[in-house]
Amino acid sequence: MTITAPIRWGIIGPGAIAKDFRRGVLDSKLGKLEAIATRNPGKESLRTDFPEARILDGYDAILRDPDVDAIYIATPHTGHAEWAIKAAEAGKHVLIEKPMALSAFEVDAIIHAAKKAGTFAGEAFMYRLHPQTQKLWELINSGTIGEVRFVSASFGFQMGRFIPEHRIFASDLAGGGILDVGGYPVSFARFVAGAASGKPFLDPIKVVGSATLNAEGTDNLAAAVLLFDNGITAQVSCAIMANLENVGRIIGSEGTIEVPAFWFANGDRAGGDGKIDIIRKDGSRETVSVGKQRHLYSFEADAVAEAILAGRQEFAAPGMTWADSLGNARVLDKWRSDAGIEYSVEKSVKRINTISGRPLQAGGSVIPKRTIPGVQKPASAVALGFEDFRTFASGAILLDAFFERGGNIFDTAFIYAGGYTEKLFGEWQKSRGVREQAVVIGKGAHSPLVYPDVIAKQLTQSLDRLQTDYVDVYFMHRDNLDVPVGEFVDAMDAEVRKGRIRGPFGGSNWTRERFDEAIAYADKHGKQRPGALSNNFALAEMLDPIWAGCVTASTDEWKQWLKARQIPNFSWSSQARGFFTDRAGRDKRDNEEMVRVWYNDRNFTRRDRAIELAEKLGKSPIHVALAYVLAQDFPSIPLIGPRTLHELDDSLHAFDIKLTPEQVQWLEG
Incomplete structure (x- = not known):
């Protein structure tokens, strides 16, 4: 569908930030406010706060509205990914209030949905599109203060008191300062580091963070240090229980640049003068100004409109491009990981639906099913390994997607991430109720503990982590040629007889000779034959x-052996x-x-x-x-x-x- 100006905007969520964006749209050149979606359409203040807009009952209504081209998502943080993905699936362009999502994995999921839909998706860091930001980049890049060496940026305010259920504090709503306002100093530091290298932004090579937590486990005050590969160090801080300096400061070899309230372009939402203070080495000061501007939020509304009309799916710099948003989210992830913050809404007891807010669906056919000798269930043609994930919320995104596309073989191991991925899978299969549909590969006895008596002990721990009483396939993770192969066969056969291995077992990284010897031993002694290889x-x-x-099993000799014996190789x-x-x-x-x-x-x-x-x-x-x-x-x-x-x-x-x-x-x- 061809879209022409003005871009017709809808808003999901009628809170304070939505009112700011509404004023920005009214002051924009290429947009008009069409509708606002709310779960409380009878609220009288909506008519006063959004007099130009049609009031729609429920967020889904705006996804179906043919007169809405683009949607501004102004829900609490926890709704950003869900409604951004649903909007993309409905063919709507989206501008998502910062943070784009709770983590870089969620940001990636939003971008993936937009790519598939061919729609625009952007993160609403409004100051990045103000003329002051472009002027700041030019001053830094031109060497106004010489070589940039240090950046400090803060954004902190004082809430009157701790209110556990308030959006600002509640763990169920991803409260705390890091996500609420910490993204501003992080984006500022990355922007400045990029300008010093002639780039739109730069990602740090090292991040070290800390925070003071409240009773909800969210951060009242937090600080982090960022190190960039061009030698710049940045110190960023945020707070919801302290009024900080709230200045962006850039220290160079020949002077300093200061930008008070940099996220407001040194003014307020209605439009600041875009002032930038330059302090020379001799103490003299110069103020550079881009002059009085229109409403701060109007710039991002027009930048979205320009991208849509040009057929682009993301902002142009200095707006937050997809790579920029991902980089910012990764810093925030590391910051709160260092501070020990995992929101309750990210845990398995709360994260029971997919990233798009829907129950997990079975029956996908993108990945075909096949029969694997010894496995009692239909099994997918590929298996998923996921040892790189370190949180339930991040891992569940991929596990859900793999399952919904038809995948049901999951490759786990006692040693992966010190057992964490087994725990993650256990929480996932329990919360989704899919254990009997899943084919679970377990592995144990990795070097240096490659001994028969290790198998039962490690399998007991693995089953506890996996929250199940059996695995469908089991592999020894390595072999130990100093131990007679029959002892390993006996140990695995014993687990089959207990019902803790219900399908084939075998070896990962075993030789042909050793596998044949194991088969011969099993046949001679009435044990279950090894029936799979990895x-x-x-x-x-x-x-x-x-x-x-x-x-490796890729040699010609290996392929002849596998063909002759029809041994499944994972x-x-x-x-x-x-x-x-x-x-x-x-x-x-x-x-x-x-x-x-x-x-x-x-x-x-x-x-x-x-x-x-x-x-x-x-x-x-x-x-x-x-x-x-x-x-x-x-x-x-x-x-x-x-x-x-x-x-x-x-x-x-x-x-x-x-x-x-x-x-x-x-x-x-």
């Missing part, structure tokens, strides 16, 4: 173990850890692991052919590489480890490719 398998052969004790590093992306290349040798593990002529020939075939198919080489693992003539189940929704959906394009046996042979060369 070795590396990819289109590129692993030349040198990635980690000590790793074994393949880790199935896409060769980036070898089929532009991170690799004959002339790219800066990644020591990549060079050591994958670089030889045969692998590069396979990479060349994957690139050639991908171009013919309109896909990427990594899709061809994953399709190759899926196309084997033995049960081959790739383990994939996406960190974001985009990486997940991108990997699944491999299912669009059905390689013929001839294509498989050609890829192998």
